Amino acid sequence: MLIGIDVGGTTTDAVVVDGSKVVKTAYVPTDHDNLLKCLLLALDELVQGIDTGKIERVVLSTTLITNMIAEGKTDPVALVLIPGPGTNPRDYALGESIILDGAIDFRGKEIDRLKESQIKEAGASIRAQGLSRVAVVGKFCQRNHAHELKVCEILAAALPGAKIELGHKVSGQLNFPRRAATTMLTAATKDSYERFAKDVAAALKERNISAPVYILKADGGTLPLDKSVQMPVETIFSGPAASIMGVLALTEPGQSCVVVDIGGTTTDLALILSGKPLLSAKGARVGSLLTQVRAFAVKSVAIGGDSAVAVSSQGCDPDSESCAPGTKSCCGSLTVGPHRDGSPLCMGGNGPTPTDALRVLGLTQIGDAAKAEKAMQIVAQSLGCTAREAAQKVVDAVVDKIVFEVNEMFREWEQEPAYRIWEILKKEKLSAQSVVGVGGGAPPLVPLVAARLGAAAIVPEYAPVANAIGAAVARPTLTLNLHIDTEKGEFSVAEDGLMGRVTDQKMTPEDAERLARRLLAERAARLGIGEYAGEAEVTYSEVFNMIRGWSTVGRLMDVRMEIPAGLLPSWGRC
């Protein structure tokens, strides 16, 4: 039996899955001040009458880190940058930072030395500020770790007990400002996350649950809880990831579909293309920071069942920018959202909402029919039409907005830059075969959105707990970026800062892939997910001959291997 628990924004959902059957579900309201408590409440309710000895795995997805960051409750961090030549580091929106001299270039060559006295001064100033967490990030540090390690050594001596995170251990992808942001967030959330992980482990032990505990990451993969403390930021946005994995579990394999999660005030949209959830191209945006966290591309649209419906008394200018498709429905100057004035009128609230409109049109049975009618009459009066017509306009506005945003997502995916001829020639055009609804607001609206997109509407039986099912049956993911420079005789692994020697100057791409596969297996074993290493595939491979003069002096090779997001083999899709 597998357990999946998603601590979401409003409710905490939990399921027990046995093989491909959902055995039991449970949910409790989420208490943002005590995530652990509601997690355990849901768990206790769930395992009542269940033999805990038969539990094989527990997977959690939690808003802990997302909330901490959103609410500004992260720990203060001193950011130390070694930017070298290039962009003025002040042009990056990274906030306060200490800038050090020293530089590494794209080949990993030292082009400017560190200044020891300057680093010591930095240590003194961090101490003076009373900070005990430091993020040290150098440009091209993934190609040569020496500067970050040296700075760490000096700062550690100057700041006893301080916790220092190094950029090259956090991410090896090219993008210095994103790496800096990700490293800073890692330092800022690690302690709280570690406490949470310890508490969870202790609570499960108390309940005699000895099954391994995993956490769900933003890329839909699971990772053992005890290993995940090294990379707390990876767990942001695990809620949407859980929903998407749930849709993957509850629909036909290989499909291209739009995942629509309609909530009270926001609608989350995601794409599954030919059976693979679309990842955001360079990494997730976390608040105002761009990071390198691998995450599904999720678009949050400020519209939902509780969005306030308003009719402006002013005449509408159809050419004005505010009437652009998707931003507002302007025919008759009707607006839906983005804010919420309270519950729908039919459910005891004050003002008209899309839920009232759906009630009037008979598309939902939620709430009081007479109150819904009253809500739509308010709208109708301003528009000069019947309540039913007004309801239709409100629903059209919501559907318009969602359809517009879905089309934008496809357009953005098609317009993603490409750097090779074959990528530009090959990129196929995809459209949604189905629109899959999850979350509470989905059932009445999904068929309307699907009809507009010419796709089938699917609201799976377990749609309300798709997130928990997704968590329960998701398998681990893992990425490994290997960079080889045969002229220097070196290789480096971006993800864990591992470096080593290569002796074969004439290394072939096949040799490089073999090396990547071996390193990935070792890394998987270190992270406690060794049994999945066989699932890894090469997702990117490039080889450049380095020519100096007219002869080849070496090769630069890059291989990316991934265990992509997927489902446990025990889950036979329904």
Add this chain to the structure above:
Amino acid sequence: MSSQCKTGLIFFPAFDWAISPTHPEREERLLYTRDQIFEEGLMDLPQIEEYKPRLAEEKDVARAHFCVPDVGSQVTEAHLIAAGSTLTLADALEKGEIRNGFALVRPPGHHSMRVVHGNRGFCNINNMAILVEYLRTKYGHKRIAVIDTDVHHGDGTQDIFWHDPDVLCLSFHQDGHTLYPGSGFVNEMGGPQALARTLNVPLPPGTTDEGIHYVLDNLILPILDEFKPDLILNSAGQDNHYTDPLANMRFSANGYARLNEKLAPDLCVLEGGYAVETALPYVNTGIIQAMAGLDYSHVKEPDYVPGRFVQTEGMVREIEHTVAQVQNIWEQRDELTKDALESLGDFYRRKRRVFYDTDMINENQEEVVRLCPDCAGYMTINTSAQRGYGILNSAFCVSIPRKACSSCRDDAKEEYAEHVDDKRIGYVLMQDKDKDKFKFYNNMTRTERGY
């Protein structure tokens, strides 16, 4: 950040295209530039918008070139993507999505002339010329200035706009006595109807930031003020750099960035530059930052110190002298044109040989332009070219200008008809810029294709 403040960027390094494995124009050329600009995170900055390249259509190429026997046999997909990238940015600029743009693409184009039999100076088709013709046809721009900042003379672009008084082609470069393609002297100044709309500024080897900025401040910027172009385009070669292996100048990354800040081009198109590790990552970063209005003062080659290169007194005087000469030509442009037209009859002819160094092709051509009082005059080019001892390819090309008068249009059509089925010539090509229609006739198979 509003779109009017954004700089559009297309990065197309063509990582799967090379002239040959060890050729300077190979896959690796923009690899370190990729590493640098990706690591800088430039594409994430709110000032920069990255676009996906598209393929140019064959018609876009035919607007600028006579490809013999046709466009398809002279280009690969890489060429169409490089050219198409410039058009994507042109569209974004015209739609107001961006305020300026940089097509950081390869393969380059500025040595490709009007007639194309093969690859010259690493170039098959002229991205910049295709862009100019597109801007004029699709968006109706009249006056465009092309400033060629590559170390090599932009002889292809010069050839294509030689007779066009509305396109100012100004190239500064290392003196043709000392560098490929061996042209670009002060006395090359355009056809009789467009004298001084082609301007060349040959510079002595070793010219530094100081010298190039002297040319910019004292010649280029004042001329642009007077020419008042709708758009300024930069053929942005990066081989004036002090580490370039194929040339001998001493320009720095900071110098390049400052040049783009002052020139403020609407669009930049990458040309050459072969110091793949020591120059390109820094020069490209600097140009992008300058165009985006970002601080570029932190861009510095590892071995560069300000004041590292100093011009000799002789070089300074030589540059000043050249600038004065070109300034003089520019000031006399109206008289020069008037005198030239008075001394010529109804037609202007020039015969010449063109050598394609990359493909070892020798071309002979005779170009005839009608000096028409009512329009720009139609043009014919009789061309034959041989690759080594291989087959001789010949073509007769006819070009009808924009806003052609009816007499030029009729005569041009007659010229085309006369050469169709003439067995002495392989192909007959028609470029009707006025109607934006293009025809290719094969005299051997007696078939016609067109766009």
